[in-house]
Every structure is written in structure tokens, then in C-alpha cells.
Amino acid sequence: MLARGDELYRDLPWRHVDDPYAVLVSEIMLQQTQVARVGRFWERFLSAFPTVDALASAAVPDVLELWQGLGYNRRALALKRTADTCAAEGAGRLPETYEGMLALPGIGPATAAGVVAFAYQRPAVYLETNVRSVFLHELFPEEEAVSDKVLLPLVEAAAFHPAAAADPRRWYYGLLDYGAHLKATVPNPSRRSAGHSRQSAFEGSRRQKRAWIIRRVLAAPEGVSRAAVLADLNTAELAAGRPEVEPPLFNSIVADLLAEGFFREENDTLTP
DNA sequence: TTCCAGCGGC
């Protein structure tokens, strides 16, 4: 496996750093986002916000602005909140343990394990789509609907085996690169994961409107009225050949965005 | 069309 990993090695920019913050930013950006898209976003983001303290000191709209085009805007808010917490309570340093990382917003089991393995160079159970593909392909070539409950102990046993634990970074680089290679050569093994499900269409979806509204408000630093946002949204919807958005749906989306902290409202004006 | 170094809320 290690030899196969070396053979398929991908020289990605975040593989040249061991700063936990820089690694965390890469892990967050790579959540459900393909490697090819992340590269330039990662470099731009770290240039603008090179440290936890820099990100904590930044304004939310500036962070969201740099995130546009990457997708899943929630991740940017969660990352910002994680930086705020670590700046205030951790002297600008991320937690050093898996459990500590897991307690922070936007950081789940995979991301916490990724930071532990790639930044701290300690063994961790890092089960994400490429690792899942490798285990399904190698150990369950015929089975359908294999659950992570079955895979987790296997990944754990492998990761904590001395051969892997001696160099967790190299071990997981190999798994990731082999998994990525598999997807280019055989039908996606992860389709045989029990949790695998197809995503709903983006075109015309609620989340497409969400993203549009976020961009519209970000473009109005001085604020913009709800009515103006709705009118502009409907102009865009009609231009795209879609029906107008009814006010209840629009208000529901705006309520979500306000609650999640994407922008604020002052007497009917939405302000980033 | 399919998928992507997942997470959080329910």
C-alpha cells in the first residue's frame, strides 16, 4: 500500500505544510469539494488570513467574499467561528487532540482525524470517500450497502498498525491517492457504501437561491431592502427561465440565512 | 448526469 501510494503520489500544495491551521483550512475546503477546485482557494485564503488570529480579526463579509465559488458557504462561517474560539480561548492555537478538534464548529470525525494525521503526524481514524473506496474495493469487492460501522474498525486497525502509525501522513496520502486512482479506473466503489445517496438537483433548488441571496447581500455593503433582493432574485429567475419565487419561500430562506449568521437585518434592510 | 479529503440539525 505504501509503495502504491508513493507511485500514485499527488503533489498538492497543502501537503507541504504542517501548520495545523493551514491543514484545517484545506480539510474544511475539501469537504465534499474536489481537489482540483480547492487549490487556488486555499492559497488565496491563507494569503488573506494566514493565521487563526488573522481570521478571528477578519470581518465575516470578507471571509464569505473569498469563499464565493467554492461552495457550501456554511463552512466559511463555521471556520470563522472556530478561529474566533481558538483566538479567544486557545491563544490562537488549535486544539492538539482529536476530541478537542471535534468540539469545534464545522469539524466532524473526518476533519478532526485529518488534522491529527496530517498536521500532528499522529494516527487517527480518517474515513472519508477515498479511504472508503479503497477499503470497499480491497475488502468488500462483491458486497453492496456496506456500512461505515463495519469499515471503521478496519480503518482503525490499519491506521494504528505500526507500519502505518510510524508515518500517518504518508499512510493516508497513499490511501487517498489510491482511492482517487480507483475512481478513475473502476466504477466508484463508494457507491457500494450504505450511506451513499445521490444529491438532489442544484438547478432551481432552494440552495441555489440561498447562494444567490448571499451574493446579492454581500454586494451591498451599505445594506439592501428585502423587497429589492426579492425583485432582483426574480429578475434572475425569469432570465434563467424559471418561475418567480413566492414571498413565503423567499422569507423562509432569508430567515434561515439570518439565523445562521450570514448577514443581519435592521428595520427591513439586510446588511452583510 | 455524477461526484466531490462531510457536517449539522432534526
Added chain:
DNA sequence: GCCGCCGGAA
């Protein structure tokens, strides 16, 4: 457990 979340490359 199930669903919503973003956007574009292939």
C-alpha cells in the same frame, strides 16, 4: 438515519 447545503469539472 435522513436531508439540506454549493458549484463546476468531466
